[in-house]
Amino acid sequence: SQQGEEDPQALSIQEGENATMNCSYKTSINNLQWYRQNSGRGLVHLILIRSNEREKHSGRLRVTLDTSKKSSSLLITASRAADTASYFCATDDTGGYNKLIFGAGTRLAVHP
Amino acid sequence: DGGITQSPKYLFRKEGQNVTLSCEQNLNHDAMYWYRQDPGQGLRLIYYSQIVNDFQKGDIAEGYSVSREKKESFPLTVTSAQKNPTAFYLCASRKSGELFFGEGSRLTVL
Numbered sequence: 700s701q702q703g704e705e706d707p708q709a710l711s712i713q714e715g716e717n718a719t720m721n722c723s724y725k726t727s728i729n730n731l732q733w734y735r736q737n738s739g740r741g742l743v744h745l746i747l748i749r750s751n752e753r754e755k756h757s758g759r760l761r762v763t764l765d766t767s768k769k770s771s772s773l774l775i776t777a778s779r780a781a782d783t784a785s786y787f788c789a790t791d792d793t794g795g796y797n798k799l800i801f802g803a804g805t806r807l808a809v810h811p
Numbered sequence: 812d813g814g815i816t817q818s819p820k821y822l823f824r825k826e827g828q829n830v831t832l833s834c835e836q837n838l839n840h841d842a843m844y845w846y847r848q849d850p851g852q853g854l855r856l857i858y859y860s861q862i863v864n865d866f867q868k869g870d871i872a873e874g875y876s877v878s879r880e881k882k883e884s885f886p887l888t889v890t891s892a893q894k895n896p897t898a899f900y901l902c903a904s905r906k907s908g909e910l911f912f913g914e915g916s917r918l919t920v921l
Contacts, residue, residue, distance in 0.1 A: 730908055732908065732909070732910075734910070739899075739915070739917075740914055740915065741815075741901055741903075741912035741913050741914045741915050742854075742901065742903075742910070742912045743912070744909045744910060744911070747908050747909060787853060787854070789910075791908075798856060798859065798869070799844070799856075799905070799910060800856065801846070801853045801854040801855075802853050803851075803852055803853040804852075804853050
């Protein structure tokens with residue numbers, strides 16, 4: 700079962716522009732995480748936001764969480780070509796056994 | 812260096828053969844996970860383990876098996892019962908909510 704669903708599936712922007720990706724989920728969560736994956740590589744953790752938090756920052760990353768709408772967004776400001784990657788949201792299954800469920804991801808292409 | 816090591820990075824298998832993917836961690840994490848990723852798709856959970864000698868099926872466990880005899884090791888066997896095994900396999904360990912991933916193993920069935 701897929702918990703998080705990212706939107707859009709693909710995003711193409713120019714360097715310097717901001718990139719916004721959205722994630723929706725279906726059930727109650729303890730926290731929501733965002734990961735990045737370069738092509739053919741493993742995933743790298745970017746940021747974790749807890750269910751009682753509404754916004755979190757890390758460098759050029761800004762994550763928001765709206766538990767009433769069951770959605771989160773990831774904003775990358777002043778994007779660089781090196782930000783080109785796939786971005787995934789992941790949520791804990793509160794009824795489960797410490798399972799982390801991933802969405803299908805957003806493929807971001809940043810053009811020089 | 813601490814981390815997750817997966818091997819082999821690339822593996823080719825003939826139909827009907829079982830193959831085992833290795834996953835080793837030296838992070839001293841209790842929880843370990845196996846995910847499968849198909850092109851253009853997200854990660855699907857195959858198996859996970861919270862502690863040694865215990866593991867649970869994920870969403871797509873059919874045709875796979877695991878063992879957790881040591882804290883550091885969580886090997887995944889892709890059996891001949893898995894009808895479509897060609898995929899990218901990712902192993903991860905977990906601490907404080909965050910997952911730490913290996914670099915993946917790409918399995919191709921010929």
